[in-house]
Amino acid sequence: MPGILPARRFEGWGRMHDRVLKYWLIAPALLVIAGTLLYPLVSGLWYSLHEWKLSDSPALGPFVGLGNYVVAVSDDPDLLNSGRVTLIFTVLSVVCTLSVAMGLAVLLSGNGRLEVNARTLLVIPFAMSPALVGVSWRFLLNPEFGGFSALIGALVPGLKGASFLADPTLAMAALILCDVWHSAPYFMLMFIGALASLPQETVEAAQVDGASRIRLFFEIVLPQLKPVLAIAVLLKIIFSLKVLDQVITLTNGGPGTSTETLAHFIYQTAFRWYDVGYAAATAYLLAACMAVFAAIYFQLITERRPA
Amino acid sequence: MTEGSSLPGAIAAAPRPTRAEPVRLSSRSRRRIAGAARTLTILLVILVFFGPVVWIMLTALKQPRDVYSLSVIFTPTLDNLRTAFASPYFLGSRTLNSIIVTTGTIVLSLPIATAAAYAFSRFRFPGGNAWSLGVLATQFIPPVIIIIPLFVAFRSAGLLDTRLALIIANMSFVVPYSIWMIKGFIDAIPADMEEAAQIDGASRLRAIWDVVVPMAIPGIATAAIFAFVVSWNEFFYALVLSRQDAVTLQVGLMGARTERGDAWEIMAAMGLVIILPMLVLSRYVQRYFVAGLVSGSVR
């Protein structure tokens, strides 16, 4: 902010000079961001350096330095389990979501009536709240009366009557299925946008050259989608790393801890066991993982923007 | 051909055309088969992605005894909704809370975001691009990290279980993203018009109000749709910050998990109320997603 402000600024808003006004325009937004994001970030970091059981005392507990972090990285099998669960979930959900989304994009990129209507209908799963998505799939996968488990039972006889949410492996599969169902439509729209902006000549040239449809897709279309694909992968990684709502409503981490993602672990630590200091420390470890991917993401979108 | 050989003859006749005519089908019938396969695939996709939504909505209208069957034909009833509105589910007050929190978030966030978006679009700030990129970067902070200090702060301020607390928490993600979204729209509006307004005698603020805001309405409306969708669907902050009075529809879903098991018909009834506005707005919701794609991120 310039050091000397003209005295005129006291004469009213209408007389305010741009060099002052611009700070007033962003002030409310900065206040919101500072209060609801920066303050929690900083105080969360401060909590993470303390041992603090909220159930015992409303005041901050003793300072333990990096103690919480040391425990987290060296001596917590539960956290290690959550890390493993998150890794498996992230890898599988990213691969499945983006493959399905790409398939959907190729299938529904046309402008026929069926395609346009299908696109509108497919937006609904993504517009549904993650919490409701979890609840719905809990219902749909119910072995006795769930519509979807009946469908799966008909297609894969081995899974007939299987209790999806009671088996560790099947529960993870259910969580991924539910996530793919929820987020694939979003990435489909992203890919359809990218497909539409492909230079049509490259496709036509390849057709004239006699490429089959499959070669056309893998050798001409897909390489040109690489920049969009890279952004989609990063975004989906970031979304998957922080997945929480569906976990709470679909499996609540179970059976046992077989679907307890990091975000769910932190949530339980903070609000079930009220171990706020430790929860904050593990939250920062998760944030650090996400920051790596967010940094690459920003690199990608800022170098793409000027082009 | 004799009568006796007619049956084998018919069977033998079947493959003959493929041998008599060229091995390939004519391109027209090939295209027709491919088209039919494609249509079938699209219908299957619709079934998989939209079927569950329909299923939930149908369940909400089933008699309790039909809920636990796979039947699609049933006598519709509003009994479940009636039960859900009564104790202990309080669908009415949950819905009211959701409406108030969502409306409050939109009404408070959009003016703040529009003002900041204009400033970031038109003025240079020391530090340049870092400001607006920093605003977007806040979208990648995991909610679990934010909620712990917010919970502690709201507890000591006596704001736990209030709708105000939920509105403030929602603003933490609605304001930054709306800034980013509206800024994109204002960037595309040439500065000529507001400069003309200032020379015509309007102050900068008046020029923003008279000229920029009317032209940015499509962008602000898109941001409003975004704010509506994410506030309406917000679950986690509300789960942590509310107990009884401020419980929203999303958190209310958890209330249908009783000790006697999940009350599916009640969950479905709540789900119906949650989905309905999305269905009504689906065209606009899609438009917001497409606009969000431009900036490459959606919460």
Added chain:
Amino acid sequence: MASVELVGVEKRFGSFSALQHLDLSVADGEFLVLLGPSGCGKTTTMRMVAGLEEATAGEILIGGRRVNDALPKDRDVAMVFQNYGLYPHMSVAQNIGYPLKVRGIGGPDREGRVKRAAEKVELGPLLHRKPRELSGGQRQRVALARAIVRTPQVFLMDEPLSNLDAKLRVTMRAEIKHLQHELGVTTIYVTHDQIEAMTLAHRVAVMNGGVIQQLDTPEAIYDRPANLFVAGFIGSPPMNLVPGRIAGGTFQAPGITIAGAFPAAGGDVILGIRSEDVTIAAPGEGSIEGQVYASELTGEAVLVTVSAGGARLIARAPRSFRGGFGSPIALNVDAGKIHLFDEATGRRIAFADRSDGG
């Protein structure tokens, strides 16, 4: 109505210097055109008068009042933008009436003034239309009406005709000239089109590289360009410029010798002569011998490009002229119309034979 003065005005964008120490004074009621190629600083100069840019240094005065720190709304100027700057969500009438509305003038008074302004630019029947329902020329008129609806101290026009097609541009040019004369409002007009500058201006400021190259009447700028830039920028086709040397009262260049009352002090110079001051003669009968390089009929004349020695000169010949490619030809120059420029500085050299007073 008021005078406009810029005293020692500078403008820097970061490390880029857009204007270097500009002094300019526009008299009350004057029509001044800022002319120059894109990036020369003409638009920046005008935007500083409007208050849309801040001056880095120097003073800006309107009607004798220092306005450096005044907001655009308080400077009492009106501006017509290159892209018109019409408010797309307002009707024509609302657009024209906006300057009155923000000043709290309402009711029948505003209506009457809007109507009068609209009639002056022949927009009467279109008052209820939206800008997107108008043609380019009509939009231009709305912008003009919005400028004249109140009587501002100064009109600012930023390339107002550049988005119109050639035919309409000629019509609107005359209308602007007539309006300015009728209203008598001090006007600053920015353009890169020399015809607009010559036809409209009382005085023209030719700008290049953030510096005013010459500030004078259109006649003086055409007849006595102050330097090589102005000489080359004004006139179509551009002035013939031949580098050479003066020795013993004679100009010499490879293949060209021109005798005349040149200054005694010789040296390297650039000789300039406009195409209409060059006449065509039969081979052997002119001061410059050469061959026809090309000849182009423009309608009212023929432009003959002649290669002579190392140079090419353009002469304006009568429309009856016919000369095949490569045919020999001679040229004579009107010695009284010769311009000389210093080869090193590019500045005009005054010499005895010419009345270079003003």
